[in-house]
Amino acid sequence: MAKANSRALALRLLIDCLERGQPLDRLLAGNVALGQLETRDRGFVRQMVATTLRRLGQIDNALGACLDKPLKPRQADLRALLRLGAVQILFMAVPAHAAVSETVALADGKLSPFRGLANAVLRRLEREKERLLADQDAARLNLPSWLWSSWASAYGEAMTRHIMAVQMEDPPLDISVKEDPEAWANRLGATILPGGSLRLTGGSGEISALPGFAEGAWWVQDAAAALPARLLGDLSGQRVFDLCAAPGGKTAQLILAGAVVTALDQDAKRLAVLRENLGRLSLTATVVQADASAWTPVEQADAILLDAPCSATGTLRRHPDIAWLRRPSDIAKIVTLQQKLLVRAAKLLAPGGTLVYAVCSLQPEEGPQLVDSFLAERSDFARKSIQPEELPGLENLITAAGDLQSLPGHLQELGGLDGFYACRLVNQG
Structure with missing residues (x-):
């Protein structure tokens, strides 16, 4: 299929994601049109969409400077079209003439009357891009205000800028x-x-x-995501529950550490991926489809890994749509679920056992604040601080409280990390 069709697909993905609120992963999974493209064109589509999402604030700011008047809210398709052209001009190695002409060519049907406008705006953008980009505060523009305020309060403005420097780049491929x-x-x-x-x-x-x-x-797994499972220590022969386990990267780690693993998730499609991954890796676990907050096993576990559902704000470079689809009100709902899961996990853990609670979030409400609230109510549980020798070369990820907190700004010289929080708890009952 031609590049023009690639751009048409990218345009549809942007509209469905940003205007209809559909997560990008869900749009890409099993996308028939994407699967029909050549490998190179599939990469082109993904790059256009992902880069648009990572640089959305800059793109909209630059387009605003090239429009005589703002677009109306109902002009969603035109907005997406201009964004698609802009990302190619501003942030991709696409010849300007191709970026403009091929993007304008997509303006058919109800967009046909706006071809002249699209052509004029994109050509002006190409002429003025150096000046426009030089005047921008990229880190500030590419993050919604509520997230900027949250991170600056929790980590300081300097670290927030380091975080954004990593989040705006293409992610590397990490494997275990x-x-x-x-x-x-x-x-x-x-x-x-x-x-x-x-x-x-x-x-x-x-x-x-x-x-x-x-x-x-091997399997694909971000370097930060590989750390929480290691905090459980020696698992030889131990009965371990991996709660919210799909797609199975941590499950594989636990099995290879010698544990007898029960991997649980309530999402049938994600569990299918877990089974496929374990099959490819020739690893075996008991796989259970159930809601972890209500599941009742026959026996308690010696150790539990709870990688809880979260806002995933630590993974914006891999899932850049999250920044624009999440709302501040989402956090309270997510925290309520996390609290329920942590309380349930505590009931499933045998006395003397170890529980690691983890989230790929940068929001303090989902990490240290939630754990502190749990411990304030549970005298039978205590935090077991992580020691520097457990994370050689990553000692700076250990917080003052003894938890793990990786930030995208960490290891920036090597390409950064996903944001992850983990706390190790012991059942003293």
């Missing part, structure tokens, strides 16, 4: 290997990060075509 990371690093041309994850940069192409994928030697 079953064994022999040095050999796989050499074979894949990867860097071994502190913590043991392998990182590939510079574009890896189709993941399934990389050496070792088909034979199940």
Whole structure:
């Protein structure tokens, strides 16, 4: 299919995501039109959409400077069309003439009367892009005000800017290997990060075509996401519950650590992915479809990993739509669910057992504040502080309270990390 069709698909994805509030992952999963494109064109679509979402504030600011009057709220399709053209001109290596002409060509049907406007705005944008970009505060523009205020309050403005410097870039590919990371690093041309994850940069192409994928030697997992499972320590022969387990990266870690794992999730489609991943890796776990907040197993667990559903604000570079689809009111609803899950997980843990609570969120309400509230009501549970020797090379991720908090600004010289919070709790009952 031609690049023009690629742009048409990208336009539809942007409209469905930003104007209709549909998560990008859901739009991409099983997308028939995307699957019919050549590999190169699939990458082009993903790059256009993802870069638009990462740089949306800058794009809208630049377009606003090139429009004689603001677009009306009902002009959603025209807004998406201009954004699509703008991202190619401002942030992608697309020749300006192609970016303008091919984007304007998409203005058919009800957009036909606006071809002249689109052409004029995009050509002006191309002429003035250097000045417009130079005048922008990219970090501030590309983050909604409520998130900026939250992060600046929790981490300071300087760290918030470091976070955004990472969030605005394409993410690297991090993988966890079953064994022999040095050999796989050499074979894949990867860097071994502190913590043991392998990182590939510079574009890896189709993941399934990389050496070792088909034979199940490794799986994709952000370096920060690989840390919480390691906080459970020696799991040899222990009965471990992995709650909210899909898509299974942490489940694989627990199995390889010697645990007897029950992996639980209530989403049937995500559990299918977990089963597929475990099958490819030749790993075995008991897989259960159930709501973790109401599940009643026959026996309690020796250890539990609760990677709770969250706002996922620590993963904006991988899921850039989250910044624009989340609302401040969402956080309170999410926290209520997390509290319910943590209380239930505590009931499922045997006396003397260890529970790790984790979220890929940068919101304090979902992390340290939630744990502190839990501990204030539960004298039978106590925090077990993480020690520096447990995270060699990543000691700066340990908070004053002894928890784990990775920020995208951490390891910035190596490409950054996803934002993750984890706390280790012990049942003293």
